[in-house]
Amino acid sequence: MAQTGGADMPAAMEGHGAYNRGSRVQGASSAPALGLLEAAAQAAPLPDPPAPLVIADYGASQGRNSLAPIGSALAELRRRAGPDRAVSVVHTDLPGNDFSALFETLESDPASYLKGDGAVFPSAVGRSFFGQILPGSSVHLGWSSWAVQWLSRVPAPIPDQVQVAFSRDAAARAAFAAQAAADWRAFLQARGAELAPGGRLVVLAMATDDASDFGYGAQVATLYAALEDMAARGAITAAELGRMAIPTYGRTRAEFSAPFAGGRFAGLRLEGLDVFHGFDHVFADFSADGDARAFGAKWAGFSRASVFPTLAAELGADADRAARFMDALEQDAAARLAAAPAPTVIPLAEMTLVRD
Numbered sequence: 130m131a132q133t134g135g136a137d138m139p140a141a142m143e144g145h146g147a148y149n150r151g152s153r154v155q156g157a158s159s160a161p162a163l164g165l166l167e168a169a170a171q172a173a174p175l176p177d178p179p180a181p182l183v184i185a186d187y188g189a190s191q192g193r194n195s196l197a198p199i200g201s202a203l204a205e206l207r208r209r210a211g212p213d214r215a216v217s218v219v220h221t222d223l224p225g226n227d228f229s230a231l232f233e234t235l236e237s238d239p240a241s242y243l244k245g246d247g248a249v250f251p252s253a254v255g256r257s258f259f260g261q262i263l264p265g266s267s268v269h270l271g272w273s274s275w276a277v278q279w280l281s282r283v284p285a286p287i288p289d290q291v292q293v294a295f296s297r298d299a300a301a302r303a304a305f306a307a308q309a310a311a312d313w314r315a316f317l318q319a320r321g322a323e324l325a326p327g328g329r330l331v332v333l334a335m336a337t338d339d340a341s342d343f344g345y346g347a348q349v350a351t352l353y354a355a356l357e358d359m360a361a362r363g364a365i366t367a368a369e370l371g372r373m374a375i376p377t378y379g380r381t382r383a384e385f386s387a388p389f390a391g392g393r394f395a396g397l398r399l400e401g402l403d404v405f406h407g408f409d410h411v412f413a414d415f416s417a418d419g420d421a422r423a424f425g426a427k428w429a430g431f432s433r434a435s436v437f438p439t440l441a442a443e444l445g446a447d448a449d450r451a452a453r454f455m456d457a458l459e460q461d462a463a464a465r466l467a468a469a470p471a472p473t474v475i476p477l478a479e480m481t482l483v484r485d
Contacts, residue, residue, distance in 0.1 A: 159194060159274045161405065162333040162479040163201050166272055169329035169481055170205035173270040176325070181215035181250070182206055185268045185323070187258045187330075188276025189220035192231035193238065198272050200242035203249060206270070216249045218242070221262055224255040257281065259312055261319045268323045271330035271482075277316055278335035280376040284308035287374045291353055291440065294343035294379060309378040314388055314395075317482070321395030324484040330397075336404050336478035337379040344379070344406075344474035347466065348428055355461040356440075364457065365444065372443040375436045385478055393485070400481040407475035415470050425467030433459045 175182065184202060186195050199218055206216060220231060235241050235251055243249060256262040258273075259281045285304035290296040293305040320330055337343050360370045382404050388394035411431075415424040433455055440458075441451040 159198065159333055162331055163198060165479055165481050166198055166202050166331045167205050169331050170202040170270055173329050174325055174327035175210055181217045182210060183268050184216065184218045185263060185271045186218065186220045187271060187273035189222050189231060191227050192234040194274060195220065196238060196240045196242055202270055203242050213248050218249060218251045219263060220251065220253045221258060222255065223257060226255060228253050258319060259315045261322050263323045265322050266325045269325050269328050271320065274333045277332060278377045278379060280308050280378055281312050283374045283376045286371065291373050292349045292375050295349050305378050309380055310384065317388055317397055318395040321397045321484060326484060328484045330482040333477060333479045335377065335379045336476045337381045338404055338476035339382065342474055342476060344476045347471055348432060351462050351465040352432060355458055355465065369443050373440045375439060379476060396484050397482045398485055400483050402478065402480040404476065404478045407477045409473045409475055412472040421467040421470050424470045425463035428466050429459045429463035432462060
């Protein structure tokens with residue numbers, strides 16, 4: 130999920146199913162939060178029939194990484210409400226999201242939660258989740274995975290990097306921290322309005338760990354070095370590089386919990402917060418097969434699907450140039466990463482929010 134809509138806002142994920150193909154890291158690292166989601170489904174309120182149960186998937190992108198979580202939640206709700214109870218699953222993301230790929234995935238993927246369940250009804254809403262996007266008190270169970278680290282906009286240039294976690298510029302770091310705090314409160318206020326009394330929302334997001342590590346050090350260093358080389362040889366201008374910034378922010382444990390200092394915020398209670406390291410399946414694959422080229426290609430594909438469109442947006446409206454830029458950047462990043470395979474720290478936060 131990424132915000133879109135202006136020059137200082139990130140672009141949607143790469144379309145035509147590319148994010149589905151390049152997001153195995155996100156999918157593999159979501160598994161630890163499934164237990165929280167199952168527990169939330171066991172405790173979520175059940176409206177009186179015939180009103181449908183409503184599950185909201187905030188930041189669904191192209192859908193593949195939603196299949197297992199939503200399927201797991203459905204299994205728990207079916208156990209409580211029976212096989213014939215209508216369940217509405219609403220996938221939300223930005224207007225520029227590839228919703229065609231999402232619905233194709235739901236229809237054709239063998240792991241789709243639609244398989245064998247004729248009483249579940251999927252739909253989608255194309256709006257930013259930094260505002261209310263569903264009717265008040267209508268959502269019984271929510272899920273958001275690898276999404277809330279995206280900010281609503283780029284709050285300031287990053288003069289020495291594209292990812293603020295690796296910048297030494299104090300002004301940029303302060304601006305991103307302030308934007309992250311404001312966006313987190315906006316997200317919570319909107320969900321507080323949408324959740325039904327007793328409703329639950331499970332959030333999994335990129336984070337900064339308790340040792341102040343954002344992770345992805347090799348990936349970000351490689352990406353910035355490749356961009357600097359592109360600027361040095363004239364493939365992009367210095368001004369274009371200077372405008373490039375990835376508006377993601379890894380909140381700390383304290384930053385996630387700050388709105389709840391008084392116990393509740395926007396009618397929500399924070400029920401548990403854990404910061405942990407996700408599973409690095411890319412290095413695990415390399416350890417098993419020794420294929421350094423595949424290692425580099427997987428991490429470069431991860432970056433391309435998620436952040437390259439935001440970087441390419443700074444090149445203007447020339448779609449062919451943007452495509453050439455992303456192809457060249459992916460090839461360069463893959464080669465650099467393949468030269469020195471190493472494990473990656475993947476800090477994540479998981480939590481359950483409850484509307485009392």
